[in-house]
Amino acid sequence: MPYVTQEQIERAKQMDLLTYLQYYEPHELVRFSGNVYTTRTHDSLKISNGKWNWWSRGIGGRSALDYLIKVRGMTLPEAVLQIDGQAALAPPVSLKKTETEGPRKLLLPEKYENNDRVVNYLLERGIQITLIDYCLDTRRLYESRPYHNAVFIGFDKNGTPKYATLRGTTKRRYIGEANGSDKHFSFSIPSLQKSSKLHLFESAIDLLSYGTLELLSCRDWRGDNCLSLAGIYKPKKNIEESTPPAALMQYLKDFPHISEIVLHLDNDTPGRLAARTIMTLLSPSYAVSNEPPKRGKDMNNYLKIVLGIKLQKEPDHCSH
Known part of the structure; x- marks a missing residue:
């Protein structure tokens, strides 16, 4: 299993999923509405306000690291090296301003037939x-x-x-x-x-x-x-x-x-x-x-x- 340092792990945790997909896997990113995105592979996975939720599986997180481990099935070292390697080739420009522009749209889970x-x-x-x-x-x-x-x-x-x-x-x-x-x-x-x-x-x-x-x-x-x-x-x-x-x-x-x-x-x-x-x-x-x-x-x-x-x-x- 590849070795990664604590510094690499902490650096990888800083990258949010939207930034990762916009820069390194733009083909996978699909705009859902406003500042809400989904992925081409999993349309029930929504990305908004710095967080993501995969509604059909009941899991979610904030970072690209969470996504690569929970959704892609990578080990922690594999996911860290994936992010670290991509960032070394093309460091992303901060997109925080873009993400926060415009009104938020609340995405409520679907209602069950009873309570x-x-x-x-x-x-x-x-x-x-x-x-x-x-x-x-x-x-x-x-x-x-x-x-x-x-x-x-x-x-x-x-x-x-x-x-x-x-x-x-x-x-x-x-x-x-x-x-x-x-x-x-x-x-x-x-x-x-x-x-x-x-x-x-x-x-x-x-x-x-x-x-x-x-x-x-x-x-x-x-x-x-x-x-x-x-x-x-x-x-x-x-x-x-x-x-x-x-x-x-x-x-x-x-x-x-x-x-x-x-x-x-x-x-x-x-x-x-x-x-x-x-x-x-x-x-x-x-x-x-x-x-x-x-x-x-x-x-x-x-x-x-x-x-x-x-x-x-x-x-x-x-x-x-």
């Missing part, structure tokens, strides 16, 4: 059927074909889908985003009546867990606005150099009547750091309070403890 597996999955996690039905009825949630992922949709203020996060419902918990997702518009549930309070969570399932706890406590689970972040918020080492989560800032921009923010982030090191950073960065005009789960790692863990559902070790996540 049974997603409903059962959420019920097993303690989420009340009232909340599940609301999400299904308002098109915030559906079950995808062919992998039966739970698809949580985020809308802009005009009700247009802009973001989708996918959660696997099988034993191996896949976590990913739909191509074209805009992190400014994450999964949220507005208050039934106009409320100045916003509750913030790391995930859609944590948000629904909080709503379930409110419902079980005989409180109005839609009394306030609720927003989930598009993944774990990772501030810079120097907190003052960080910027608040894009989804939070967009929500505050779209709903300027919000004046109070309650943080329900995870009970772990990243969650505590994220909460501290947000509280530091937000304008003093907002009243920000920190209310992590009373027990357990996150809001869903806490809900399970309250309901007496046995906590199981989370399976490995397949994140693309």
Whole structure:
């Protein structure tokens, strides 16, 4: 087996798939729409916003290295040498500006004929059927074909889908985003009546867990606005150099009547750091309070403890 250095591996990881195909295999690249591409060999493989997803196989990644290994079946050394050799012959010019031009187009997975597996999955996690039905009825949630992922949709203020996060419902918990997702518009549930309070969570399932706890406590689970972040918020080492989560800032921009923010982030090191950073960065005009789960790692863990559902070790996540 050929030998490659760590430096070669790191260099190969830097090349995204679109750049690789544009420069070295242009015959394989097919424009799907706007800034979304597919490949001539696999038309269900979509490339957009620096990431790729092979929908028919349920795999994806960011780099050309991921593609050569997962799709082409190359070994790591073979893939590294392939990229390294091509780049040595013709170094690519940066295409980042070209890739980011124009509006993003959200590519949602195909819907399955029913939502049974997603409903059962959420019920097993303690989420009340009232909340599940609301999400299904308002098109915030559906079950995808062919992998039966739970698809949580985020809308802009005009009700247009802009973001989708996918959660696997099988034993191996896949976590990913739909191509074209805009992190400014994450999964949220507005208050039934106009409320100045916003509750913030790391995930859609944590948000629904909080709503379930409110419902079980005989409180109005839609009394306030609720927003989930598009993944774990990772501030810079120097907190003052960080910027608040894009989804939070967009929500505050779209709903300027919000004046109070309650943080329900995870009970772990990243969650505590994220909460501290947000509280530091937000304008003093907002009243920000920190209310992590009373027990357990996150809001869903806490809900399970309250309901007496046995906590199981989370399976490995397949994140693309």
